[in-house]
Amino acid sequence: MIGETLTLKVAAASAISPSLRHLRLVAADGGKLPPAAAGAHLQLVLKGATRTHRNAYSLISRPGARDAYEIIVRRVPSSRGGSAFIHEQIKVGDVLEAGWPGNLFAPVRTARRHLMIAGGIGITPFLSYLADFAFGGADYALHLCCREDEQHVFDPWLAGKSGVSVHWDADGRRLDIPALLAAQPVGTHLYVCGPAAMNDEVLELAAAAGWPASHVHCEHFGSALSGGEAFRAFLAKSGVEVSVGEDESLLEAIERIGVKAPCLCRGGACGVCVTPLLDGEADHRDHYLSAAERETGRLILPCVSRARSGRLVLDL
Amino acid sequence: MSIAFKPEETFRGDYSYRNSDAAVLRFPFPFPEDRYMYSVNIEPHVRSGPSDVFLRPFDVDEHYIAECRDKAITLERDPGRCQVLPHMMMAQWDTLELLMENLSADYPEQFSLIKEGDDFGSRWTWINRPLGIEQSFIFGNAETLPCEPFEYITRQAQGDFAICDQRDDNLFMDAGMVTSQADWSLEFDVGMSFMEWHGPVPLAHQTGVFERALKYLLMLRLGQPVRRLNWTMSINPRLDTSPESYPEWGPDRASVTPENAGQKVHLRVELQTLWRLPRSNAILFPIRCYLASLEDLARVPKWGARLHRVLSSLPPQLVEYKGLTRYLPAALEWLAQHDDGRELPVGTEAGVSTLAPR
Amino acid sequence: MLHSDIKSRPTYTQLEPDLSGSQHLLIVEGDTVLPGRLDSLAGTFAPVEENLHTWLVGTQAGGLGLGKVWRLPEVADVVDAFACATRGYGIGDRLYVQGTEPFLWSVAKAAAIIGFSAEQIHLHHAGSLRRRVWCTHCHTVTENVTTSIASCAGCHRHLLVRDHFSRRLGAFMGVMVDAEAPGEVPAVEESFA
Numbered sequence: 093m094i095g096e097t098l099t100l101k102v103a104a105a106s107a108i109s110p111s112l113r114h115l116r117l118v119a120a121d122g123g124k125l126p127p128a129a130a131g132a133h134l135q136l137v138l139k140g141a142t143r144t145h146r147n148a149y150s151l152i153s154r155p156g157a158r159d160a161y162e163i164i165v166r167r168v169p170s171s172r173g174g175s176a177f178i179h180e181q182i183k184v185g186d187v188l189e190a191g192w193p194g195n196l197f198a199p200v201r202t203a204r205r206h207l208m209i210a211g212g213i214g215i216t217p218f219l220s221y222l223a224d225f226a227f228g229g230a231d232y233a234l235h236l237c238c239r240e241d242e243q244h245v246f247d248p249w250l251a252g253k254s255g256v257s258v259h260w261d262a263d264g265r266r267l268d269i270p271a272l273l274a275a276q277p278v279g280t281h282l283y284v285c286g287p288a289a290m291n292d293e294v295l296e297l298a299a300a301a302g303w304p305a306s307h308v309h310c311e312h313f314g315s316a317l318s319g320g321e322a323f324r325a326f327l328a329k330s331g332v333e334v335s336v337g338e339d340e341s342l343l344e345a346i347e348r349i350g351v352k353a354p355c356l357c358r359g360g361a362c363g364v365c366v367t368p369l370l371d372g373e374a375d376h377r378d379h380y381l382s383a384a385e386r387e388t389g390r391l392i393l394p395c396v397s398r399a400r401s402g403r404l405v406l407d408l
Numbered sequence: 409m410s411i412a413f414k415p416e417e418t419f420r421g422d423y424s425y426r427n428s429d430a431a432v433l434r435f436p437f438p439f440p441e442d443r444y445m446y447s448v449n450i451e452p453h454v455r456s457g458p459s460d461v462f463l464r465p466f467d468v469d470e471h472y473i474a475e476c477r478d479k480a481i482t483l484e485r486d487p488g489r490c491q492v493l494p495h496m497m498m499a500q501w502d503t504l505e506l507l508m509e510n511l512s513a514d515y516p517e518q519f520s521l522i523k524e525g526d527d528f529g530s531r532w533t534w535i536n537r538p539l540g541i542e543q544s545f546i547f548g549n550a551e552t553l554p555c556e557p558f559e560y561i562t563r564q565a566q567g568d569f570a571i572c573d574q575r576d577d578n579l580f581m582d583a584g585m586v587t588s589q590a591d592w593s594l595e596f597d598v599g600m601s602f603m604e605w606h607g608p609v610p611l612a613h614q615t616g617v618f619e620r621a622l623k624y625l626l627m628l629r630l631g632q633p634v635r636r637l638n639w640t641m642s643i644n645p646r647l648d649t650s651p652e653s654y655p656e657w658g659p660d661r662a663s664v665t666p667e668n669a670g671q672k673v674h675l676r677v678e679l680q681t682l683w684r685l686p687r688s689n690a691i692l693f694p695i696r697c698y699l700a701s702l703e704d705l706a707r708v709p710k711w712g713a714r715l716h717r718v719l720s721s722l723p724p725q726l727v728e729y730k731g732l733t734r735y736l737p738a739a740l741e742w743l744a745q746h747d748d749g750r751e752l753p754v755g756t757e758a759g760v761s762t763l764a765p766r
Numbered sequence: 767m768l769h770s771d772i773k774s775r776p777t778y779t780q781l782e783p784d785l786s787g788s789q790h791l792l793i794v795e796g797d798t799v800l801p802g803r804l805d806s807l808a809g810t811f812a813p814v815e816e817n818l819h820t821w822l823v824g825t826q827a828g829g830l831g832l833g834k835v836w837r838l839p840e841v842a843d844v845v846d847a848f849a850c851a852t853r854g855y856g857i858g859d860r861l862y863v864q865g866t867e868p869f870l871w872s873v874a875k876a877a878a879i880i881g882f883s884a885e886q887i888h889l890h891h892a893g894s895l896r897r898r899v900w901c902t903h904c905h906t907v908t909e910n911v912t913t914s915i916a917s918c919a920g921c922h923r924h925l926l927v928r929d930h931f932s933r934r935l936g937a938f939m940g941v942m943v944d945a946e947a948p949g950e951v952p953a954v955e956e957s958f959a
Contacts (some may be wrong), residue, residue, distance in 0.1 A: 279880070305885065306884075307883060
């Protein structure tokens, strides 16, 4: 079970509401997919006409499934275009590149109880949680806050599951979040996934109610992405200039043009690729350089770090 | 691929463990340079490297049967060498699946896995020919195995295994099967956080090695395992150098002389790999131990000379921490005859394809 | 020896109420309260007195004025009280413990079993430095160790008391000191009085 990228085929696609599209993806070669965990996401490479999007979507397939991955995508008018691409362009039979599943939102295994608060499409990671908790016999409660007309959209995944409450904006149907948070026993873990405003509200209320920070979890997709804005780098020793694309690392770009750069972990930890920075301002994303070293602005780890200004000059 | 197992050899008592010439040549020698210091020497665990032990993710070699038997003896005497905290059941199944899938794919002559499905609830049949085991069970149902899944599969694998639960931006050693360790106690350390279980290691904390390693491991990805080599030394080819049994093997350290050091003193190399587990999101940490006597190693000229230089220049804190104090002078005296002072190429490769006769 | 380079060695803080907590439980090993100190502790916790319960454990538990006070004979009763807690504790509750290290970790472990997280538990070391020592060889726990080398209560080996600490066991590691050269036992020092 070693690999980085998957080639997937769209096996089924359906609208489960006017703004929600469900996709079922299988391995394009008919083989088995790597199993994935509750809370895992899949990064899809969506090759549009003008640019390539790499968007991460929560897997809603049952944890451990190897026959197919399932996702639900909401069409977001303000999105970078990935959700629009999925809603408008993708059809059954299309082939997509994807990364192996990642997980930045796994349930905490030591929890005595799991309390989930979802806002609308934010329910997706919790659909896999429910299957996981059913296997382990964990104590849990799921509160879904959504529009009234969407209250039944997720029924196919919630059927037969206890501990699920649905709330919407009407008298008697709203979720009293402060009361819910105040009533939880010691050992409870809180997970929230929804619109940013709702996430922030729940996090603030939990802190005010004395929840230990380590028991409060919020899904952030942003940190799964390693790319950023495109920039240019001049390699002084080699005398060549390279353009670093949005979806590639500086190291990958250097390698692409055939300049040899030492590296080991490719994750910003080992420090092997540390390179003198002769000019330009770095956007440091490594775990290696000390604050003082960053301050001097003279070093960079090209495996993860990028340019803050438009052009870097490296001693390579 | 057929493997010429040596089922009768022992790792205690008469210590009849020996490496074949092929086993010496594939030994994962850990010193690329003449000096050693801690570093975050982590690299992707790909199917290649300077030694054949890297060709398959879980290496099985000529010592497989004997090592599994030694593990069983140790567990019989001290069942506490296998510890699993209650929240680790999902990770137990992840481990069983990972090991069964890899072993059966890489060593089809020795292992087979027949599945009626991939999901929990499916009937699986596992065949381990070297150990003469055939077991049908329901994947996900621990009651259908003779013991819990982690213990079941790690009894049939060389080396030690720990599972680290990931939570609160930290790793916790919440399960382990540890019978061939370099002097650390699983029963004492189980449940500890990353910094806590590395607590006794000298020098490395101050240089920030552990902070960096932890941050890196927290981002470890499914499908992209990593590896590093670690090392220490043992007297006699003994797998069980645990603190638990220290009263048994401790006296051996006082038995080393410049005359017998070549046979008695062994370099003990751990191939440590780290795997993100798919369902539990935990990290599996297999620690595969390779043993070679100084005499074995000196048959590779580059290795004998380099080992002499590394051990000569080791910081005193590391000498003490690795427990070498009592016998290091004798080992160095023995190794000196194999070091003519010539410049050695950087790298760990043996640089020879056959060994001089013993 | 309360501070050490070994990272498994816990560090302790002065007790003060965490105002973000909802209910507050203060558990004090009575022997470790110096005359007059209980009053000063009462002053420290005055801001949360309405939501404060105090458990005074052991013989000389004197003093008043720390919210609702409950007296318990020994630490085993604290462990029992947690184990059979009929009142559920809340996720916003805070626990403060003062005492010797074996006391602190007996209480912290019992609290962790019913779900308290480390962030909810504040530990303050007071009184003797005596240690609980876990024998690596026979796994017996030897209590009240004050010396650098101690005789194991189980196997009677001479154990070197290391600084490596297990929160799960609430104990330091003891390893046979003369395994490599039987009988060569270094001088014993009174290190943890």
